[in-house]
Amino acid sequence: MSDTQTLIENRPPSVATLFLERVAATPDAEAYRFPVPPASGEGPDGWKSLTWAQAAERVQAIAAGLIELGVRPEERVALASATRVEWILVDLGILCAGAATTTVYPQTNADESAYILSDSQSRVLVAENAEQVAKAVERRAELPELTRVVVVDPAGVETDDWVISLAELERRGAARLAEEPGLIKERVAAITKDQLATLIYTSGTTGRPKGVRLPHDCWAYMAKAIAATGLVSGEDVQYLWLPLAHVFGKVLTSGQIEVGHVTAVDGRVDKIIDNLPVVRPTYMAAVPRIFEKVYNGVAAKAKAGGGAKYKIFQWAAGVAREYAKVAQDNFRRTGTASVPFGLGAKHKVADALVYAKIREAFGGNLRACVSGSAALAPEIGYFFSGAGIHILEGYGLTESSAASFVNPGEAYRTGTVGKPLPGTEVRIADDGEILLRGPGIMQGYHNLPEKTAEVLEADGWFHTGDIGELSPDGYLRITDRKKDLIKTSGGKYIAPAEVEGQFKAVCPYVSNILVHGADRNYCTALIALDEAAITTWAAENGMEGKPYAEIVAAPATVEMVDGYVKQLNEGLQRWQTIKKFRLLPRDLDVEHGEITPSLKLKRPVVEREYKHLIDEMYEGTREA
Incomplete structure (x- = not known):
């Protein structure tokens, strides 16, 4: 054994x-750090x-x-x-x-x-x-x-x-x-x-x-x-801000107790940017939305700095992605994350101009981030990887105690959720559904034996409802939720999360996007823009001081987003392309029940609320 x-x-x-x-x-070792706001209510927190x-x-x-x-x-x-x-x-x-x-x-x-x-x-x-x-x-x-x-x-x-x-x-x-x-x-x-x-x-x-x-x-x-x-090791410093009511946040407390490292705890999302340079964590878990916001913020800031700055950022982003893809591919084949000399030289210049500032914003000590709860767009993952912020995607559900898969340190592969945790079994059903078995699987749903029987087999196999593929050496790639797969009226299957992720990597102003097309003859999208990013853009385009709803309704904004939709479509199969879109009058949020507290999109809720906009995009078309 x-x-x-x-x-x-x-x-x-x-x-x-x-x-x-x-x-x-270790009775005298530090266990937890936590912020103490100043008595005056002004100035930075003490810890x-x-x-x-x-x-x-x-x-x-x-x-x-x-x-x-x-x-x-x-x-x-x-x-x-x-x-x-x-x-x-x-x-x-x-x-x-x-x-x-x-x-x-x-x-x-x-x-x-x-x-x-x-x-x-x-x-x-x-x-x-x-x-x-x-x-x-x-x-x-x-x-x-x-x-x-x-x-x-x-x-x-x-x-x-x-x-x-x-x-x-x-x-x-x-x-x-x-x-x-x-x-x-x-x-x-x-x-x-x-x-x-x-x-x-x-x-x-x-x-x-x-x-x-x-x-x-x-x-x-x-x-x-x-x-x-x-x-993780006993020397680590974890920054924990995720909702502890969610299984992803909760599992991090178990790992910390076993290993014995320090955890800095503060759930105020609006304090993340302020806290990172103070806490200087060595690792942090987050959901994709946080990385998307950071990426969009950096891109928007570069754009606001003028054409030359934005060109440098775009060049550096391209270098980061190329560097990450080559390094990861070489590591997979040879065990060494080497890159050709020319690419390494470009990366060194880009590091001085762009990447070093991003790492410093994360506190300067970050070894790795763990991302879970939803899929991270690979292009955003490759960007951060190349910039020296290593994002290890993982996978699990509430029903599997959160952590069923995680990428293995240096051998991580962007676009996958890694390998099963020791002691967890996985198999892929005939229809592509991921099945899990192991000590992390739930006992069942409280007071709901029929619902339990729908997902938990007598021999312990749990039906996740997610579709995935296993590589020959055991890395899992999630392709979509079984129930979220779109089948167009033309019979083509589309994974909306994949298209949505690609758009988030292309457009620096997007906050949330929902691709629709089930039983329709083409795909459409509802797009919500990030308020901070689009307000900055608006100020530079003659709309300074205008409210968010007015900015997103402006023809110039629609035209700008349309450019990014066209850019997205260039990289998609014909049946995946977004033919029409509508900008939402406000961002989606937890309070309206459109996203979960762990920032996952509730598709049926959004589709119900904005049914009039979806119907509008299909008016005058003959559905097959």
Whole structure:
């Protein structure tokens, strides 16, 4: 048996066990960094740290406080908060109490929040602030099983018997531990691997979300499997901003506990650019939208600098892509990422002019980024690769505890999601669907045995709903969602995500794009522009100070975007080309339910909302 197999097969039953082992091994090492806004509300944030021992003191107090409130093993404690250090501490407290965390996105409205709390039968809700508490108070009559609300930031919240502060919960827990110092160790020792640890509700594009049941063993496996990849070490500094209510963010906390590196936690997306030079991370996980925004921002800035600057950027972008493709191809064939002398010389010049500034904007220490949750356009991936920002694409679902595949370090291949994590099996069904089996797969959907049976076979194979191809040496390429494949009325199949990704690599002003064409005789697109980028462009084109809706409606804007659509079409098969498009009056967002909190497009929602624009693009045509 290999060392990797031994590491994974001899895993403990829970991450709670791993956490106590980590604390015992490195009590004084730094575990978490988190921002502390200045008292004045002005100026940059300060950053504080917690050692593993300090984190454990708070985690154990939270766990004991929950036990004091009557929470029993496997009972659910809901957590409605943005990403912050308290999210991690509370989640670990819930796990160390033997209970299970129900994750709730802070953007979830009162109706859906009430549904999740009710369906999960959550006994306690840990709410971030007054806004989250108000949702529970509004629906209290519908939630008889919810016995208590604990608020992290109690400003503006009236506490009483039903609503208490997190500080009060920790105080009660500390008092309980003073009487029973071995309470948490006993609870953790009693946890079995099949015990429910996490209930994550998937963002449904139609109907109610489904609760995915992930037992303690899923997270213990993920922790050991991530460590076994060798992609992270105890010397790393991770910048964690992803929503922890999402499985992608959550799995990163498991890997960190096993390896023991520092994690800087701040979920404020608008602070990413400010935080990177301060945190100076060695690795960071993100979704493609972040890399697209950075790329578009750099391109738009170069364009705003005048024709000469933009030409330099375009030249440097072309060099980066060529360099990355040649280097990756040579590494695949020879094990060395070498490039011809001439290309290397051009790359050196482009590095001084463009790439070095981009790396510095990421903090200057970045070894690699991990990208997941949706497909990254290969042309954007190659650009960053050539610029020295190595993006390792990975793949997984809520139902597979997030990390089923990841690209293997130096041997990464842009356009693929890499190889399976140690211990995960994969096969491709006859229709191209990716099937997975392994310790990371869910137990099933909460209270939905029929839905579970639709995707989970008796022998453990899980149907992902994604279409993919495996290379002879085991790299997986995702081609599309099974349900998202478009079949035109002419019988041609089109993967919309592929076309959308190519457009994002061509047009520096796009924020979101949806390609439509199912049962139609040609493809069309709904395009939303990035507000910051298009406002800058508008100011240089006689529309300074105009509102976003007016800018996107202007003929000059439509004409400019049309140029990029034509550029896109030149590289597509005839049946893939975009014949018509419409610019949306505003960008798509989470609040309107058009994208998920992990920034994935909800196609049916967008198509419903903008049906009039889609119909308009097919008016006067005879559908086959």
